[in-house]
Amino acid sequence: MRQVYSILVNNHAGVLSHVAGLFTRRGYNIESIAAGPTEDTTITRIVIVAIGEENELDQIAKQLRKLYDVREVEQISYNQAVTRELVLATIKAPITKRSEIIQLANAFGAQVINMTDDTVTLEASGNDHKVRTLLKAFEGYGISQMARTGMISLPYDGMPEDWEPIA
Amino acid sequence: MELNGSQIMIEELKAAGIEMAFGIPGGAIMPFYDELLKADFPHILTRHEQGAAHMADGYARVSGKVAIVVTTSGPGATNLITGLANAQMDSVPLVAITGQVATNMIGTDAFQEADVYGCSIPVTKFNWLIKDVNEIQHVTREAIRVATTGRPGPVLIDFPKDIQITNTVYTPRESAESPLPAPREYPELDTEGIDKLLAAIERAERPVIIGGAGIIKSGASAELAKFAKAAGIPVINTLLGLGGFPGTNELFLGMPGMHGTAYANFALCECDLLINLGARFDDRVTGKVSSFCPKATIAHVDIDDAEIDKRVHTHIPILGNVRDVLSALNEHLRPGDYDEWRQTWTDWKENYPLQYDWDGSIKPQYVIDQIQEITEGNGIYVTGVGQHQMWAAQFIRFNEPKTWVTSGGLGTMGFGLPAAIGAKFARPEKDVWLIDGDGSFAMTLVELATAATYNVPVKVAILNNAYLGMVRQWQELFFEKRYSHSHYPENPDFGTIAEGYGVKGINVTDVNEVRNSLETAAEHDGPVVLNFLVNKEENVWPMVPAGAGNDEMQLAPPSREAKS
Numbered sequence: 212m213r214q215v216y217s218i219l220v221n222n223h224a225g226v227l228s229h230v231a232g233l234f235t236r237r238g239y240n241i242e243s244i245a246a247g248p249t250e251d252t253t254i255t256r257i258v259i260v261a262i263g264e265e266n267e268l269d270q271i272a273k274q275l276r277k278l279y280d281v282r283e284v285e286q287i288s289y290n291q292a293v294t295r296e297l298v299l300a301t302i303k304a305p306i307t308k309r310s311e312i313i314q315l316a317n318a319f320g321a322q323v324i325n326m327t328d329d330t331v332t333l334e335a336s337g338n339d340h341k342v343r344t345l346l347k348a349f350e351g352y353g354i355s356q357m358a359r360t361g362m363i364s365l366p367y368d369g370m371p372e373d374w375e376p377i378a
Numbered sequence: 379m380e381l382n383g384s385q386i387m388i389e390e391l392k393a394a395g396i397e398m399a400f401g402i403p404g405g406a407i408m409p410f411y412d413e414l415l416k417a418d419f420p421h422i423l424t425r426h427e428q429g430a431a432h433m434a435d436g437y438a439r440v441s442g443k444v445a446i447v448v449t450t451s452g453p454g455a456t457n458l459i460t461g462l463a464n465a466q467m468d469s470v471p472l473v474a475i476t477g478q479v480a481t482n483m484i485g486t487d488a489f490q491e492a493d494v495y496g497c498s499i500p501v502t503k504f505n506w507l508i509k510d511v512n513e514i515q516h517v518t519r520e521a522i523r524v525a526t527t528g529r530p531g532p533v534l535i536d537f538p539k540d541i542q543i544t545n546t547v548y549t550p551r552e553s554a555e556s557p558l559p560a561p562r563e564y565p566e567l568d569t570e571g572i573d574k575l576l577a578a579i580e581r582a583e584r585p586v587i588i589g590g591a592g593i594i595k596s597g598a599s600a601e602l603a604k605f606a607k608a609a610g611i612p613v614i615n616t617l618l619g620l621g622g623f624p625g626t627n628e629l630f631l632g633m634p635g636m637h638g639t640a641y642a643n644f645a646l647c648e649c650d651l652l653i654n655l656g657a658r659f660d661d662r663v664t665g666k667v668s669s670f671c672p673k674a675t676i677a678h679v680d681i682d683d684a685e686i687d688k689r690v691h692t693h694i695p696i697l698g699n700v701r702d703v704l705s706a707l708n709e710h711l712r713p714g715d716y717d718e719w720r721q722t723w724t725d726w727k728e729n730y731p732l733q734y735d736w737d738g739s740i741k742p743q744y745v746i747d748q749i750q751e752i753t754e755g756n757g758i759y760v761t762g763v764g765q766h767q768m769w770a771a772q773f774i775r776f777n778e779p780k781t782w783v784t785s786g787g788l789g790t791m792g793f794g795l796p797a798a799i800g801a802k803f804a805r806p807e808k809d810v811w812l813i814d815g816d817g818s819f820a821m822t823l824v825e826l827a828t829a830a831t832y833n834v835p836v837k838v839a840i841l842n843n844a845y846l847g848m849v850r851q852w853q854e855l856f857f858e859k860r861y862s863h864s865h866y867p868e869n870p871d872f873g874t875i876a877e878g879y880g881v882k883g884i885n886v887t888d889v890n891e892v893r894n895s896l897e898t899a900a901e902h903d904g905p906v907v908l909n910f911l912v913n914k915e916e917n918v919w920p921m922v923p924a925g926a927g928n929d930e931m932q933l934a935p936p937s938r939e940a941k942s
């Protein structure tokens with residue numbers, strides 16, 4: 212199972228080491244990790260996507276809550292959260308394929324941010340599903356470089372527990 | 379008032395009621411040591427930083443108070459790591475203060491620089507690297523608070539040398555306001571969980587209590603005794619819970635698990651209600667989880683939410699301080715009828731007692747039995763790690779909590795001697811006996827010098843089998859007697875070594891001298907080392923093989939089992 216943890220921590224040096232260290236030390240699997248400021252400058256939000264058995268996923272939240280600098284841990288099951296990831300990808304694009312690639316990029320709402328004689332660099336964002344589909348779509352052309360930010364996430368405000376958004 | 383960083387930290391330590399320090403100075407901590415001369419609590423100069431940490435650990439386990447451990451940067455601090463890990467595993471409070479190179483040198487591979495903040499993250503409850511003299515007051519207070527509240531544990535403050543001598547205005551405050559939100563609140567009494575447990579107790583036919591370190595740490599022994607006696611429910615104590623219930627009481631079933639008593643393990647396998655009070659279901663206790671308490675409803679009371687459901691699925695989880703929960707249980711207790719069950723476990727106790735054979739050699743269990751006899755269970759008992767530790771856990775019958783000092787979670791050989799010294803500092807009026815192994819003792823025996831220097835009259839009984847006995851036992855049983863590197867045929871003469879340190883040393887080779895030598899040691903006014911050359915191939919029984927279920931316990935060596 213995959214689980215999103217939205218963790219509010221004191222904005223201290225060392226806090227990321229404590230959080231990341233917990234995952235290595237206890238053998239939990241991190242799929243992605245992203246950290247950044249929040250509306251409150253003393254607080255940082257760390258978003259971690261982890262994979263594990265159900266029991267282990269609860270254990271992770273409990274262990275996180277014990278960390279001194281952790282203020283709040285929200286366990287968001289994957290379909291209960293707004294999740295977004297930013298991806299930059301350089302696609303091999305010989306002149307003959309260029310317009311086809313740009314068309315495909317448009318279909319995904321991706322922006323062209325750089326172009327050379329034989330490459331196109333795209334910027335796209337979306338939830339995990341979209342990013343995966345997009346990368347799959349460009350795989351055939353050849354992706355020469357790629358960078359992903361890792362997931363960031365917020366819970367859907369005011370939605371009932373069993374609500375399942377479509378995308 | 380203007381003070382420097384070292385002075386501020388010492389003021390804060392004094393204000394927090396720190397009464398004891400252990401450590402070794404060095405370049406990066408010298409300004410702090412200079413001020414320590416004026417502190418009104420004693421500092422014990424040890425021979426190794428690991429020893430200092432174990433002393434503070436032993437001191438805390440016996441007194442319930444936190445001590446500080448002071449080292450220099452680099453090697454001084456890295457020598458602490460084992461001591462911190464040990465305290466972390468057994469939830470023992472201590473505050474380590476390590477010197478660090480000056481802030482402008484951090485990260486330059488300066489002389490004796492080590493990333494002690496990074497190294498200590500996984501082995502402390504929390505740690506700090508001080509970067510500004512104005513943080514000292516807050517950090518010192520927080521460090522002591524974090525170490526001693528909730529589930530206790532070790533903390534570390536890394537203290538750069540330049541900040542130790544930086545001046546700032548210091549205002550002692552009654553309670554320094556925290557720039558952070560108040561610590562998470564103590565869990566409220568879970569009355570719903572308690573009601574569920576009360577109902578389960580009333581319904582049960584074969585209930586059993588397992589009491590862990592939580593009983594000792596929360597000071598719940600009296601409540602536990604009241605509860606168990608009123609309900610007529612038998613009590614098992616984990617390795618770290620020993621002393622939490624009187625060892626001589628008829629309801630006591632001893633220790634569970636790998637080297638537990640037969641009757642404790644039988645009771646776990648047969649019970650229909652397990653009441654876990656402050657134990658963390660360690661793998662040495664549960665054996666294979668799938669065959670742990672297969673017939674029981676499991677209730678688990680713990681101060682640490684993360685322990686609940688960590689390894690064993692719990693039907694009645696109760697988050698809270700064990701003592702508070704026990705007093706609530708005592709108020710409303712409605713026991714069921716457990717007469718048949720009582721008959722069953724009393725029969726087990728009678729038919730499967732702990733035992734050992736006689737063959738004219740010094741049996742290690744016999745030495746422990748004799749220590750028990752001359753101290754009547756009223757001493758403080760400390761151990762190393764190995765077979766001798768398990769025998770001590772089996773054969774000593776504790777009368778009180780906080781009289782048993784052993785490295786449980788980490789199983790740290792070498793813990794014994796320094797921990798015993800720390801224990802004696804905590805309770806000088808008590809007889810402190812260290813039951814140690816030859817392997818374990820050799821790891822930290824240098825602290826005999828500390829015992830001699832400060833005249834700390836600990837009594838050391840080495841059960842010297844010239845083996846890493848526990849390793850040898852596993853090799854005998856599970857590696858077809860291939861004794862790979864577990865033998866010390868050329869063990870040093872520990873009696874003479876002791877004398878060299880200025881400590882009375884006696885080698886004992888004859889079983890008829892055991893009792894005498896113990897009495898001599900007890901009466902001697904100062905530390906003593908008794909080096910018992912014991913039977914080399916004695917094994918610890920019963921035994922649940924690693925990875926097996928408690929129902930697969932072997933009671934005795936195959937030969938003896940066949941006979942009886």
Ligand SMILES: Cc1ncc(C[n+]2csc(CCOP(=O)(O)OP(=O)(O)O)c2C)c(N)n1
Nearest residue numbers: 764765766789791815816817818846847848
């Ligand atoms: C620091 C450390 N190193 C290694 C071990 C692994 N180990 C566990 S018990 C044991 C043997 C202990 O020998 P000794 O102290 O002589 O005790 P005995 O078992 O012989 O009573 C060893 C090597 C350990 N627990 N701690």
Ligand SMILES: [Mg+2]
Nearest residue numbers: 815816845847
């Ligand atoms: Mg030995």
